[in-house]
Amino acid sequence: MTIYKRFSTYYRHTISIFIAVVLTGCAVFAGLNFDSLYGEAQPQQRMVATTSSQAQHYINDVKPIIDNRCVVCHACYDAPCQLKMSSAEGIDRGANKDIVYQGTRLLAVDTTRMFIDAQSTAEWRDKDFFPVLNERTQSEEANTQAGVIARMLQLKQKHPLPTEGILDDSWDFSLDRNQQCPSVEEMSRYEQQFPQWGMPYGLPQISNHENTILMQWLANGAPMATIPAPSIAELNAIEKWETFLNTNSLKQQLTSRYIFEHLFVSHLYFDDIESGQPTFFQLVRSTTAPGKPVDIIATRRPYDDPETDVFYYRLEQVRETIVDKTHMPYALNEAKLDRIKSLFIEPNYSVTSLPSYEASVAANPLIAFTDLPVEARYKFMLDNAQNTIMAYIKGPVCRGQLALDVINDRFWVFFVDPDLPNMSQQNAFYRSQDENLTLPAEKESNTLRPIANWVKYAGQQGRFLRAKNAYLDEKFENNEHLTTRLIWDGNGTNSNASLTVFRHFDNASVVQGLIGEQPKTAWVISYSLLERIHYLLVAGYDVYGNFGHQLITRMYMDLLRMEGESNFLTLLPAENRHQELADWYQDAHLYLTKHLAGDINEVSSPPAITYTTDNPKHELLDMLKTRLEKVLPTRYALESTQLTNESKGYLKKINQVKGESASIFPELTFIMIEPEDAALDPQLFTLIRNSAHKNISSLFDEESNRQYSRDNVTLVNGLLGSYPNVFWRLKEAELPALVDQVLKVKTEGDYKRLLDNVGVRRTDPSFWYFSDILMMQYKKNHPIEAGILDYNRVENR
Known part of the structure; x- marks a missing residue:
């Protein structure tokens, strides 16, 4: 009888596949066939009690496979087909054929933010998301034949990836590749046209053991569990913070x-509560009071009108797997709460009315928050400056070429000291400049005249800078502010006082400290600049906006970047300022050259700094590095590795790669070295290519501005970046x-031979084994900061 049942099941299974293949001449017939075979589709109840055996199987056995094999490509806005597999709810939501990153659209589109813009699978179906799990009759046959994920896994098993070498041109790994996004009704045609494109796409098939676990889970109806609830200690901490807020x-x-408007993209956690792995939360606005389930107010921007007189700030648990490209941990504790109270609540000032949510006010923090002390706002952001700057990179986007081609590949960031005299008097000055401080976000998300707007904003920026310089001349005699004392030293304890920004073409990284050799450019950021960048690129940026909105955001960032650079240049002798600008902006467009020659370089007074060499910029950077010496971290220093001193010496030699040789290397190479001492963990490193440019102010034509002869590399200890391009693996003896x-390495052929020796390519049978070791070591080294890496940019070389 058992043999008969097995044969019968196999027979029905085979017949079903045969019928499906015969009737897939078009998607319509396929859809009718699935309906006739398994009934009409409707969302299923897949969530099970967290204490059930099904939930434990999902959490302990299934979810780790999904995280480490699927989430590495399917997370954030750039997930192929908007399929976010980083949560049970995201898997059940499914996929959508619309592309979030569509830079040519004329009108903004509706937002599709997970956990915000819809609260159930049925609501997502109304927003044109289609299932990737079977939503028809729940049987093993239907679950494995009428589900996209199951079919994709089976397709990969039938057509595994080649096990060596470079994949041919039939594979497209470009970020803008033509995504197929088949529904289950379209899967048969997809399987015929793209037999090699099973999942994981362009990477080795998962192991037989992993495949068996996933297929059996799918066959059983894909039961899933939501995340465990916070601990009692965390709930108590939440109650304290929500009461305060x-x-x-x-x-x-x-x-x-x-x-809220500054932390809404951060992952908050309680670092004074002992736990194995912290629980992360996000600050949201809710219609419900503390103690009740959160009901998020889903506005497009954090400063949009909540359209209710009564709402509450709540800490909602992050329900998605932590992925590196969106992870910005921000510690909450008693000391932080006391610090916020000392900055904002305890000082003697009054607030007689709250600012409007009208865009003309809410989009401009220098106006909206004018009643709050300037020094309080500035110190709040500086206390965690890396997080503040990181939000520009990780917060609203996962693919930011349009925004990021406005910055150099590596530069250092310093901050104006918040304890300078007259800081508290600046509110009146900002009020006087309200017309010159408007931001593009005031025009919502459908700006259609970016060039004309840039001219307008450039004029406003010029007027603001002239007024600011006049204000500073009035407040400070004999240029007493133009010294290295202008720069915040972190009060001798805060390592956020200096940052290094690395740009990796369409993504970037922000780290504490002054990493690498002296850069081409540096920024000095003041309060008003820090605030405006946040409201331009984070609070006011709309990834779902139209082409005009995204373009004017990028163009306005030109102005803010130049302001930061100009602040740095004011500390140099006047003649050197012009020399540096000429080098930084070679062949810049006429409108930009005019702006540079006038508004942005208005300060002509000499600094109160004595220079003794013919290279003042080098001297200045050395002086600033000395000033910040106490708070410069060593995390990325090669000296921090556990390899032998001899090996450290060899590693430092890699930084000698320069010029066109450097340009052959990818943006980010992750390196794993197995130490000679077997008792030590694998040592991780990142080789970063820094691409040089004549200027970074030309739109859409980066290649014509490249200066390959000035490229260089920076090798750092540890992993830096979220999107590795290449992996190397070797033993210390090698x-x-x-x-x-x-x-x-001088040619592409030389580089290929290098990868033949140490590279872990897409086709390497040990790819997933290597990936698991890399991720485990990353999490072990930095359990708070680490997240799942993204493999969408792994090269095929």
């Missing part, structure tokens, strides 16, 4: 609004030979 006084309401080969 929802106090009724006008001073508190304005403070809470300010905190390091001398590796370095010798790296220094001899």
Whole structure:
């Protein structure tokens, strides 16, 4: 009888596949066939109690496979087909054929933010998301034949990836590749046209053991569990913070609004609560009071009108797997709460009314929060400056070429000291400049005249800078502010005082400290600049906006970048300022050259700094590095590795790669070295290529501005970046030979031979084994900061 049942099941299974193949001449017939075979589709109840055996199987056995094999490509806005597999709810939501990153659209589109813009699978179906799990009759046959994920896994098993070499041109790994996004009704045609394109796409098939676990889970109806609830200690901490944030006084309401608009993209956690792995939360606005389930107010931007007189700031648990490209951990504790109270609540000032949510006010923080002390706002952002700057990179986007081609590939960031005299008097000055401080976000998300708007904003920026310089001349005699004392030293304890920004073409990284050799450019950021960048690129940026909105955002960032650079240049002798600008902006467009020659370089007064060499910029950067010496972290220093001193010496030689040789290397190479001492963990490194440009102010034509002869590399200890392009793996004993080969790379052929020796390519049968070791070591080294890496940019070389 058992044999008969097995034969019968196999027979029905085979017949079903045969019928499906016969009737897939078009998607319509396929859809009718699935309906006739398995009934009409409707969302299923897949969530099970967290205490059930099904939930434990999902959490312990299934979810780790999905995280480490699927989420590496399917997370954030750039997930292929908007299929976000980083949560049970995202898997059940399914996919959508619309592309979020569509830079040519004329009108903004509706937002599709997970957990915000819809709260159930049925609501997502109304927004044109189609299932990737079977939503028809729940049987093993239907679940494996009428589900996209199951069919994709089976397709990969039938047509595994080649096990060596480089994949041919039939594979497209470009970010803008033509995504197929088949529904289950379209799967048969997809399987016929693209038999090699099973999942994971362009990577080795998962192991037989992993495949068996996933297929059996799918066959059983894909039962899933939501995340475990916070601990009692965390719930108590949440209650304390929510009580504080929802106090009724006008001073508190304005403070809470300010905190929300600056932390809404951060992952908050309680670092004074002992736990194995912290629980992360996001600050949201809710219609429900503390103690009740969160009901998110889903506005397009954090400063949009909540359209209700009564709402609450709540800490909602992050329900998605932590992925590196969106992870910005921000610690909450008693000391942080006391610090916020000392900055915003305890000082003697009054708030008599709350600012409007009209865009003309809410989009401009220098106007909206004018009642809050300037020094309080500035210190709040500086306390965690890396997080503040990182939000520009990780917050609203996962693919930011249009925004990021406005910055150099590597530069250092310094900050104006918040304890300078007269800081508290600046509010009146900003009020006087309200017409010159408007931001593009005031025009919502459908700006259609970006060039004309740039001219307008450039004029406003010029007027603001001239007024600011006049204000500073009035407040400071004999240029006493133009010294290295202008720069915040972190009060001798805060390592956020200096940052290094690395740009990796269409993504970037922000790290504490001054990493690498002296850069071409540097920024000095003041309060008003820091605030405006946040409201331009984070609070006011709309990834779903139209082409005009995204373009004017990028163009306005030109102005803010030049302001930061100009602040740095004011510390140099006047003649050197012009020399540096000429080098930084070679062949710049006439409109930009005019702006540079006038508004942006208006300061002519000499700094109160004595220079003794013919290279003042080099001297200045050395002086600033000395000033910040106490707070410069060593995390990325090669000296911090556990390899032998001899090996450290070899590693440092890699930084000698320069010019066109450097340009052959990818943006980010992740390196794993197995130490000679077997008791030590694998040592991780990142080789970063820094691409040089004549200027970074030309739109859409980066290649014509490239200066390959000035490219260089920076090798750092640890992993830096979320989107690796290449992986290397070697033993410590092989390091001398590796370095010798790296220094001899002059052609693409040389580079290919290098990868033949140490590369872990897409086709490498050990790819997933290597990936697991890399991720485990990354999480072990940095359990708070680490997240799942993204493999969408892994090269095929």
